[in-house]
């Protein structure tokens with residue numbers, strides 16, 4: 001850890017929440033193409049670039065966590081090994097705090113505890129959290145209630161109308177001086193209390209004053225499938241920079257008994273010569289995506305002169321191009337490609353190639369189109385000297401002017 005780090009953020013991702021549906025915990029469920037946790041971590045890292053980030057995960061989730069971090073590994077930030085959570089949220093936070101203590105975090109540092117299921121922490125919110133914790137030692141974001149609140153008995157009968165002016169709903173990040181929060185957690189655990197639902201309650205229990213600062217309506221917690229749909233619609237609205245890139249490639253036939261097309265091995269009485277595995281289709285699509293990003297071309301990123309790319313699987317280049325879109329906060333909306341050759345016949349392999357391309361690019365099959373044509377025996381493709389491929393890729397990026 002950076003010794004000067006005076007702010008740490010603990011992201012609690014150890015829950016099993018599957019209310020949203022599906023069999024994976026919701027923090028690993030894709031939110032517009034990226035795991036929810038990835039979006040939360042990326043936004044926290046952007047909101048507090050100098051903070052030390054630690055995530056607490058469930059012991060069964062290491063693989064899912066590593067996959068979620070894959071896109072983030074392109075950022076300059078170094079990501080600490082995750083801490084392993086306990087059976088309750090409170091115990092998970094405690095484990096994370098002990099990991100921060102082992103990291104050597106200063107007792108005077110500020111610790112923000114944030115739920116993985118809140119993917120939209122803004123820079124302003126995080127700044128307010130840090131400021132409030134510095135002033136008060138313990139502070140949580142809260143929102144005033146706009147609806148009237150009633151206390152209701154199980155029978156449905158109302159038996160109280162609390163004054164809503166004194167009430168707040170609270171969110172995360174909750175912010176504390178490290179020594180205050182760590183001592184309060186140790187104290188609660190020693191007293192046999194393991195099920196307090198937020199960190200404010202742990203600190204309140206220890207007798208420390210906790211203050212409220214302004215939360216944000218947009219800082220929603222995603223719990224249900226509806227929450228995910230609304231969050232996706234919001235994110236899609238932010239991806240207003242819609243771009244189309246094009247790519248073109250040719251490889252000549254040579255000796256061999258197969259060709260690679262779209263990452264799939266197709267038996268043929270000739271092979272293709274050239275860069276990597278000479279997958280002309282994967283190369284054209286990779287260039288189309290790089291073109292949409294205005295980020296060079298396949299030869300610039302994977303020079304043919306570099307021996308490590310000799311014979312390499314071109315699906316790696318394609319996956320890399322898609323990761324570049326994700327690293328820019330965008331998504332791949334559609335790919336359309338055409339193969340031009342007399343032989344091999346593409347029709348029998350078309351759907352298998354599309355399926356493989358969709359898998360490599362991490363998009364739905366309906367977002368991948370593949371056509372094939374001959375050139376009526378004209379030109380080099382017509383004479384059977386090689387295969388040409390054309391592709392367009394449509395991507396959506398955050399509008400940055």
Ligand code: MG
Nearest residue numbers: 249275280283
């Ligand atoms: Mg090529």
